Amino acid sequence: MLVVRPAGPADLIALKELAVLSGRGFTSLPENDDVLAERLALAEESFAGTVAPAEAWYTLMLEESDTGEVLGVAGVRAAVGLTRPHFSFRIVTLAQYSPAARTRFDHQALVLVNECGGWTEVGSLFVHPRLRGDGAGSLLARARYMLIGAEPIRFSHTVMAELRGWFDADDTSPFWEGVSSKFYRLPFEQADHMVTATDGQFILDLAPRHPIYVELIDRAASDAIGRVHRDGEAALALLEREGFERSGLVDIFDGGPTVTCARDTLATVRSGRTFRLAVGEVADAAPALLSTAAVVDFRAARAPARADGAALVIAPATADALRLREGDLIRMSAP
Template sequence: MTFVVRAARDEDLAHLYEMAKLTGGGFTNLPPDRSALRAKLERSHAAFAREEEGVEDDLFVLILENTATGEVRGTCQIFTQVGQRHPFYSYRISMLTQHSRELDRTFRAEMLSLTTDLEGSSEVGGLFLHPGERAGGLGLLLARSRYLFIKAHRQRFGDRILAELRGVIDEAGGSPFWDGLAGRFFGMNFQDADAFNAIHGHQFIADLMPKHPIYTAMLSETARAAIGLPHPSGRAAMRMLENEGFAFEKYVDIFDGGPTMTARIDAVRSIRDAQEARVAAIGRDAGTEALVAHGRLSDFRCAFGTVRGADGEIVIDPDCAAAIGADAQSTVLHVARV
C-alpha cells in the first residue's frame, strides 16, 4: 500500500470538511466550515499557479492520498510569509526582576507581552492525519513532505519558519488559557470564540486585548499551567519538530496558549540534509528507506521509497516511482527516513 502527498484539488473539499469535523476544536488552520475551507483551496490554487519566484503571501495545501483506493487520509499546509494580511501576534513569555533593599528581597514576575516578532516568518501548520491511519509513519510523511516542498521551492520562502501547536483543551472542550485571560475581555466562551476564530482568524483577539504586559501571577492556576503546553494529541508533533531542529523560544499562541516552535529554515534537518539526484534506474533491490519527492508546484509529489546510489545518481523502487510520477532520468529530492 503506497501513500503520496500531493497538491490539494477542488474535489478534496468534502474530504477536508470531514477531517475538519474530527479535529475536536482549537484547530485554527482546518476549520469545520465549507466556505472557509473552499477559500483556503482557492488561495492554494493561486499559489500553485504562480510561476514567478520570490516570497509572496502564499498558502499551499497538501493532501495525503492512498494511491490504491484514491482515499484522502490526511492534510497539511505551508504559509510562505505570515503577517502580511493582518499583524501576526504572539505572546512572548518574559521575566521582570525587581529588588527591594528595605525588604532585602528579590521578586521575579513572569509576564506575557503582545508582540509581532515572528511576522514575516514562513509557517508549517494544518497537519491532520485521519485517526484510522495513525500508524506506519504517515504523520512523519505528511510533516516532512513540507520541508522537501520548501527545499524544491526555496526562493519562495524566507529565513525563519514557525509552527504553532494547539494548546491545552479540557474534557468539556474549553481552554483554561482562554478562560483565564482572553475570555475575561470578550464575554465569549472558548467554543464560540473557536468557531469565530476558525472562519475569521484571531485578529479580533489582538484588536481588543490589552496591549500592556500581563502578569501571569494574576491568572488562575489552571491558566498559568497551560501556558506553553501542547494539546496531548500534539506531543508527538512537538517531538518531530524538535527532531527537525525547531525550538520553543517562549512564544505562545494568544488564543489558547499553545507553544510556537521556531527555526531557521536552512537549519531544518530535512531541508539541510535533502539531496538532489538523477534517477539512474528503477528497481527493487534493497536500499535505504527515504522520503522521495518529484515535481514542482502543483506537480509536486512525495512518498516513502527505497534509495541506493551515490554521486548524484540513484535507484528508486517502482512503487515510489509510480507514486511520485518519476522515471529514469527524472530529478528527485530524497532524504533518509530516520
C-alpha cells in the same frame, strides 16, 4: 502507497471530513465550508505560481494512491503577518527590586506581541486516527520540509509552527477560560471561527493593553501556558527532531506554544540531495524520503531507493506515484 500531493478545490469534502475529525481548538482547520474552499483555491494558485510568493499557502493532502482516499492534511504558509498582524503572547520576566526592603522578585508576565511578520509557518498537520503510529504523520510532516527544500527562495529564513494548546477532559481550554475570555467575552468557538473568517481586527480591538502577571492567573490557566494538547505531543516530538525549539511565544487563545527553526538548519532540508531519476530494481534498497524537485506538481513518498553516483534508482511503481519519468530530477532525504 501513501503519497503526499497538492490539494485543490476537488478536495473540499475530504478536507471538511478531516476538519470534523480534528476536533475543538484546531484553529487552522475550521469546520467552515467557505473558509476551507477559499484555502483550497489558494493552494491551487500557490502550487501553480499564480500568486505572489509571500501570499502563497501550500496545502498538502496525504492520499492512498491505490484508492484515492485522503487520509491527512498539512500546510506551509510562505509568510504570515504581512497583510494582517499575527499576534501572540510573549512570556517575559519582569524583575523588581527594592534597596530599602532588600528584596528582589522576578515575575513572569504575558505581553501581546506581533513578532512573526514574514516568517514561514508549517501547520495544519492532521492524520486520520487509524493511521497514527505507522509513520504516516512523519511522512506528512516531513513532506512540508521537502517542499521548502525544493525551492528555499520561496520561503522565509525562519520557520515557525504553532501547536494546539491544552484542553481538559471536558474539552475546555483552561487558558481561554482563565485569561483570554476575560478580554474577548465570546464563546471559544466563536472567537476561534473569527480568527479565520474575519480580518482579525477584533483581536487587536479587544486584546489586553498591558502585561498580564502570571501569578495573578488561576492555577489551571497558568499551568496550561505553553502546554501542548495531548493529541499534539507526537507532532511536537517530530518538530523537535527536525530542530525546532520553543520560542517563548504562546497562542493568545489556548496558550499553545510556538516553536521556531532556521530554514536551512531543518534536518530534512540539510540532508536533502538532488539526483537524476533512474527506474530499476530496488528490492534490497533501504527506504528513503523522496520528493519531486520543484513546488509545481510537488509529490512526496517514502519508498526504497538506491543512490548510484548522480542517479537515484527507484521502482517503477514509485516513479508512477511521484509522477516522474526517467531522467527527471528527484530529491532524497534520510528516511
